[in-house]
Amino acid sequence: MEKSIIVAGFGGQGVMVIGQLFSYTACETTDKYVTFFPSYGAEQRGGTANCYVVISDEPVGAPKVEKVDYLVVLNEPSMQRFKDAVLPGGTLFINSTIVKNVPDRDDINIVHVDAGNIAQELGNPKCMNLVMAGAVIGESEILPADNVLQTAFKKLGAKRPEMNPINEKAFNRGLAIGKAAKKQ
Amino acid sequence: MAEKIFMKGCEAVSESAIRAGCRFFAGYPITPQNEVPEYFARRMPSVKGVFIQGESEVASANMVYGAAASGVRCMTSSSSCGISLKSEAISFMAGARLPVVLANFQRGGPGIGTIQPAQQDYNQATKASGNGGFRMLVLSPSDLQEAVDMTYRAFDLADKYQNPVMLLLDGFTGAMMEPVILPEAKTDEELDAIRATKTYATTGKKGGKQHKVICGPGLDTRVSQEEMNRRDAKMYEGWETDEIDYEEFLIDDAELILTAYGITGRIAKSAVKLLRAEGYKVGLIRPRTIYPFSKVAFDNLDYGKIRGILSAEMAIPEQFSTDVKTAVCGRTKVETALSSGGNILDRGYIIEQAKKLYGDK
Structure with missing residues (x-):
């Protein structure tokens, strides 16, 4: 089984962190093969940023693929660029706080996550990416949720341990949204 | 481990x-x-x-x-x-x-x-x-x-x-x-x-060590340039004979060979797996040493049953593929799947080109 993910947004939204969080979790807590490929412009903040993650039971062939199982869109320009990149039967996760244009497709599952507002409500807009990460795991179950959370504590908590409680809350809010959006 | x-x-x-x-x-x-x-x-x-x-x-x-x-x-x-x-x-x-x-x-x-x-x-x-x-x-x-x-x-x-x-x-x-x-x-x-x-290394003359000279041809008076x-x-x-290294993957019954090196090599390998799953008899030659060229890998193929070779690389015009053509030397047709300008060669495109070259199953 091979699952591919694109996370797309602008620099500063934590795009790479979502991709790396899944990748480190796969590498360090499972027997799966994983690749991570970042793509971004010269800007540190505000420029386009996206990353490709492939998690597989076999060695990964193509780390960058045109069509993916899961697309995570954090801003409007990314929606325009990647809206056709979801495979039929795949899932599109939208940061619905700022992304308003939603593609008219009935062959994919579309999950609206009010991640920006949830993060704001939790007290730190920066944890928006953890809400999105939770939603992806809740809906897709590509990795055990607890492993992802532990990896977040280990990697993000290393520098900012005081962020652990809010990151956990953000992740769990997303997780619940993802679970509820699961297609039966 | x-x-x-x-x-x-x-x-x-x-x-x-x-x-x-x-x-x-x-x-x-x-x-x-x-x-x-x-x-x-x-x-x-x-x-x-x-x-x-x-x-x-x-x-x-x-x-x-x-x-x-x-x-x-x-x-x-x-x-x-x-x-x-x-x-x-x-x-x-x-x-x-x-x-x-x-x-x-x-x-x-x-x-x-x-x-x-x-x-x-x-x-x-x-x-x-x-x-x-x-x-x-x-x-x-x-x-x-x-x-x-x-x-x-x-x-x-x-x-x-x-x-x-x-x-x-x-x-x-x-x-x-x-x-x-x-x-x-x-x-x-x-x-x-x-x-x-x-022993050639210049590590100082302390202790009366031998005088050493490191230089290229033309400056060394001890030996002629042609000799060097x-x-x-x-x-x-x-x-x-000693340093050629390449990977062969599913070539025994293959009727079409994909060949590529470096990052394109892994993409081509996964294309071979997907084509196999669809019933195409496809194999891969992936040189790991690219100089010297793995000519021997192409000499070992059974050209009686091969329909063609598809060479993939991220270079336009082709470079690696020219060495492939030289090695194959007209024994079967060699076609290319190319990209450049920062475009990663898409696996779907490789598969499409491979199917074209393969013809009917």
Whole structure:
């Protein structure tokens, strides 16, 4: 089984962190093969940023693929660029706080996550990416949720341990949204 | 077994080099390999190694030329147009027969091209990385574990042949992350023993040691230039039997062969798997050593049952594919799947081209 993910947004939204969080979790807590490929412009903040993650039971062939199982869109320009990149039967996760244009497709599952507002409500807009990460795991179950959370504590908590409680809350809010959006 | 670590390509190559005993690195920043000098800058002090950011590519390559003459394991890296700037020093290293490991994380070209990944330096790496017609062993990994293992081995090969060795990578391999198992770090004692075997090394005349001269052809009065060229040619010829390395995948009953190297090699391999799942009898030849060329892999094919060969690379016009055509020598038709300008060759496109060449199942 091979699952591919694109996370797309602008620099500063934590795009790479979502991709790396899944990748480190796969590498360090499972027997799966994983690749991570970042793509971004010269800007540190505000420029386009996206990353490709492939998690597989076999060695990964193509780390960058045109069509993916899961697309995570954090801003409007990314929606325009990647809206056709979801495979039929795949899932599109939208940061619905700022992304308003939603593609008219009935062959994919579309999950609206009010991640920006949830993060704001939790007290730190920066944890928006953890809400999105939770939603992806809740809906897709590509990795055990607890492993992802532990990896977040280990990697993000290393520098900012005081962020652990809010990151956990953000992740769990997303997780619940993802679970509820699961297609039966 | 050692623990797998999730690492970025540039950093995995750098760490492997340090574990192989690299104790001198000089470089100059250029995208997409800035994490290489950055990693060495951070890591070298902990192994009592030297990191220098030269004032230019030319300067840093010549610093490495000098370091190699002292017998220390050394390396420089760059990307495409940066390698062009280093080519004068590379030619001098080969002329003086000094072991240096070079890494090229290719980007698009010609000229400044693009900072995005490409495979447009194949001809430069395998045929003329500088003036004078010298050759180097050129290794090209398809994944990060191979990159780690090849880097480690490159230092041994450089010492074995007393000649520069090039790792031909690309911006994609440099930027991507993948789990790797790192090799054991060589101990100081092991490195001292390696250095002690380098009788040519200029390590000072203290204690009345013999006077040593390291220089390239034309400056050495002890041996004629032609003699030196003949000696080197003989070494290059020996590589054809001793150093060719390639992967064959599902070729026994294959009616179509995909061939590719480096990052494109892994994409082509996964295309072979997907085509097989659809019932196409497809196999793969993936050269790991790209100089000398794996001609033997193409000689071993049973052309009676092969419909054609599809050669894939991120270079327009083709470079690697020309060597494939020369090796195949008209025994079957060879077609290409190409991209450039920073566009990663799409697996779907490779599959589509393969199906076209294959015809009816």
